[in-house]
Amino acid sequence: xxxxxxxxxxxxxxxxxxxxxxxxxxxxxxxxxxxxxxxxxxxxxxxxxxxxxxxxxxxxxxxxxxxxxxxxxxxxxxxxxxxxxxxxxxxxxxxxxxxxxxxxxxxxxxxxxxxxxxxxxxxxxxxxxxxxxxxxxxxxxxxxxxxxxxxxxxxxxxxxxxxxxxxxxxxxxxxxxxxxxxxxxxxxxxxxxxxxxxxxxxxxxxxxxxxxxxxxxxxxxxxxxxxxxxxxxxxxxxxxxxxxxxxxxxxxxxxxxxxxxxxxxxxxxxxxxxxxxxxxxxxxxxxxxxxxxxxxxxxxxxxxxxxxxxxxxxxxxxxxxxxxxxxxxxxxxxxxxxxxxxxxxxxxxxxxxxxxxxxxxxxxxxxxxxxxxxxxxxxxxxxxxxxxxxxxxxxxxxxxxxxxxxxxxxxxxxxxxxxxxxxxxxxxxxxxxxxxxxxxxxxxxxxxxxxxxxxxxxxxxxxxxxxxxxxxxxxxxxxxxxxxxxxxxxxxxxxxxxxxxxxxxxxxxxxxxxxxxxxxxxxxxxxxxxxxxxxxxxxxxxxxxxxxxxxxxxxxxxxxxxxxxxxxxxxxxxxxxxxxxxxxx
Numbered sequence: 001x002x003x004x005x006x007x008x009x010x011x012x013x014x015x016x017x018x019x020x021x022x023x024x025x026x027x028x029x030x031x032x033x034x035x036x037x038x039x040x041x042x043x044x045x046x047x048x049x050x051x052x053x054x055x056x057x058x059x060x061x062x063x064x065x066x067x068x069x070x071x072x073x074x075x076x077x078x079x080x081x082x083x084x085x086x087x088x089x090x091x092x093x094x095x096x097x098x099x100x101x102x103x104x105x106x107x108x109x110x111x112x113x114x115x116x117x118x119x120x121x122x123x124x125x126x127x128x129x130x131x132x133x134x135x136x137x138x139x140x141x142x143x144x145x146x147x148x149x150x151x152x153x154x155x156x157x158x159x160x161x162x163x164x165x166x167x168x169x170x171x172x173x174x175x176x177x178x179x180x181x182x183x184x185x186x187x188x189x190x191x192x193x194x195x196x197x198x199x200x201x202x203x204x205x206x207x208x209x210x211x212x213x214x215x216x217x218x219x220x221x222x223x224x225x226x227x228x229x230x231x232x233x234x235x236x237x238x239x240x241x242x243x244x245x246x247x248x249x250x251x252x253x254x255x256x257x258x259x260x261x262x263x264x265x266x267x268x269x270x271x272x273x274x275x276x277x278x279x280x281x282x283x284x285x286x287x288x289x290x291x292x293x294x295x296x297x298x299x300x301x302x303x304x305x306x307x308x309x310x311x312x313x314x315x316x317x318x319x320x321x322x323x324x325x326x327x328x329x330x331x332x333x334x335x336x337x338x339x340x341x342x343x344x345x346x347x348x349x350x351x352x353x354x355x356x357x358x359x360x361x362x363x364x365x366x367x368x369x370x371x372x373x374x375x376x377x378x379x380x381x382x383x384x385x386x387x388x389x390x391x392x393x394x395x396x397x398x399x400x401x402x403x404x405x406x407x408x409x410x411x412x413x414x415x416x417x418x419x420x421x422x423x424x425x426x427x428x429x430x431x432x433x434x435x436x437x438x439x440x441x442x443x444x445x446x447x448x449x450x451x452x453x454x455x456x457x458x459x460x461x462x463x464x465x466x467x468x469x470x471x472x473x474x475x476x477x478x479x480x481x482x483x484x485x486x487x488x489x490x491x492x493x494x495x496x497x498x499x500x501x502x503x504x505x506x507x508x509x510x511x512x513x514x515x516x517x518x519x520x521x522x523x524x525x526x527x528x529x530x531x532x533x534x535x536x537x538x539x540x541x542x543x544x545x546x547x548x549x550x551x552x553x554x555x556x557x558x559x560x561x562x563x564x565x566x567x568x569x570x571x572x573x574x575x576x577x578x579x580x581x582x583x584x585x
Contacts, residue, residue: 020153025196027157031108035192041154048150054139055129058122061143064114064176074175076106082163092339093292101205104161109191115144116182140185157193160186208400215394223387235387242489246280246517254279260574270540274520275565281493281518286569290403290493290562294341294396295331295552296483297324297407300348300475301367303376305412309447312437317411318351325358331407331551338559340405343396347388348475362388364475371419371454371472382469382478389482397490403562404487404494406501407552408476414527417503418451419472421529423460424506425536432529465510480504481511488515495562497555498525498548502533509537520562522555523547
């Protein structure tokens with residue numbers, strides 16, 4: 001018998017184990033502090049933790065059981081301070097969501113367990129730790145998982161308190177009387193619960209989503225994803241296959257509700273179109289509010305810089321990335337005002353960037369080649385950059401964001417954007433090429449000629465979008481195209497920024513026409529090519545403020561319009577529900 005056709009079911013013991021694994025939860029609510037944990041049960045749970053594998057059989061863990069209410073009250077006060085510090089670091093929309101989440105049960109359980117690691121245990125010759133000292137803490141993490149699973153099998157809930165910074169950990173260690181050489185790996189709240197939730201509490205609260213297993217299983221080389229027994233599929237093809245047209249039923253329902261709301265029909269103008277679009281994306285009326293929102297700033301350099309298309313030094317790309325990460329750019333100011341997160345993705349910055357919080361190091365290449373001398377990218381690089389965008393969209397949505405905003409940074413990127421727009425719309429370079437950062441007439445003429453020469457050299461075929469990207473595109477344009485595709489596959493709205501986002505959306509539309517259905521044009525850039533791109537895509541900009549900065553700034557300013565449109569569908573009464581006479585009744 002072919003087991004691939006008739007798979008062997010798990011044994012009774014295996015089935016029980018999988019039930020425990022899938023039923024494990026990080027429990028924060030529903031504890032029963034009045035029900036004590038039996039000593040024999042606790043011993044069995046700790047014995048399971050003590051049976052965990054460890055580097056060189058060093059067993060670097062210890063378990064400190066804390067029952068004293070006074071000690072736990074002091075720990076609770078410490079955690080409250082740490083929680084407040086974390087909340088202060090969050091964008092406003094995230095902070096509002098966080099305020100409604102219970103994150104610890106220190107006082108709601110009859111006991112707490114502190115799991116520590118002794119990185120010196122086993123001596124200097126511990127097998128496996130010589131080259132990887134971090135294996136000690138990794139081993140201890142396995143003990144924590146064993147404890148968690150055993151507790152679930154015993155019907156006990158466990159909640160992990162993880163808000164301690166370095167200062168907080170030192171204060172906690174002093175409070176608990178721990179020797180200096182011990183590291184605290186976990187502070188756990190343990191007790192009986194009224195019931196185990198069907199889903200993780202952070203998922204039901206909307207804080208984050210579970211990543212599907214198919215996203216995480218690769219075959220032979222990273223990126224060849226497939227579950228065992230399936231044929232590996234490349235990420236781009238998999239994403240495009242998952243994109244479906246927006247829901248016409250939800251769009252119709254939204255339009256019907258808007259017509260019945262306590263206002264004259266059509267009185268909200270284009271805002272009503274936004275509401276209908278959001279409902280169609282979500283497949284529901286009313287749609288979820290498009291918050292929290294995250295703007296992903298994709299950064300890359302361009303070899304066409306050598307043709308003198310801009311007076312700005314190429315080093316500005318890396319310098320501006322540092323400015324984004326320090327919070328000093330316009331996009332940061334707008335995002336703070338609107339409560340959005342800023343994520344910076346190095347997909348192709350020429351200069352090396354130091355790892356810092358907020359930076360995603362996803363460099364495909366150190367910039368593109370000069371598109372007037374040859375292809376800007378190889379086809380493989382173009383595909384890899386598109387997949388960077390898909391992955392970024394996936395990760396931001398899995399982290400709980402309900403609206404994605406496009407951002408970009410790259411000296412000379414408007415030259416590549418103009419070439420892409422011409423390739424997909426058929427526009428003449430003189431129509432599509434703009435002044436970018438404010439160049440003079442001589443530089444504009446040279447820039448237009450560069451676009452014309454690149455197109456004449458490569459003659460890109462719009463039916464081959466990856467080929468067009470490789471010929472004249474930028475790494476950030478490719479990533480932005482993938483960003484749109486990734487959002488479309490997950491049915492999350494995307495607010496497009498300026499000309500670089502418009503060029504990238506043309507690529508996404510060529511790869512999958514249905515992807516345009518999740519896009520809202522945040523604004524109309526002063527760059528002439530942007531209007532051409534939006535017209536080709538059939539998108540009407542929400543704002544027209546004469547902006548041409550990029551970074552995601554114009555799209556962010558349109559975010560309140562999207563929020564207001566969705567909120568209206570949620571909150572505004574209909575004539576029937578409000579008891580107001582409709583003139584057409």
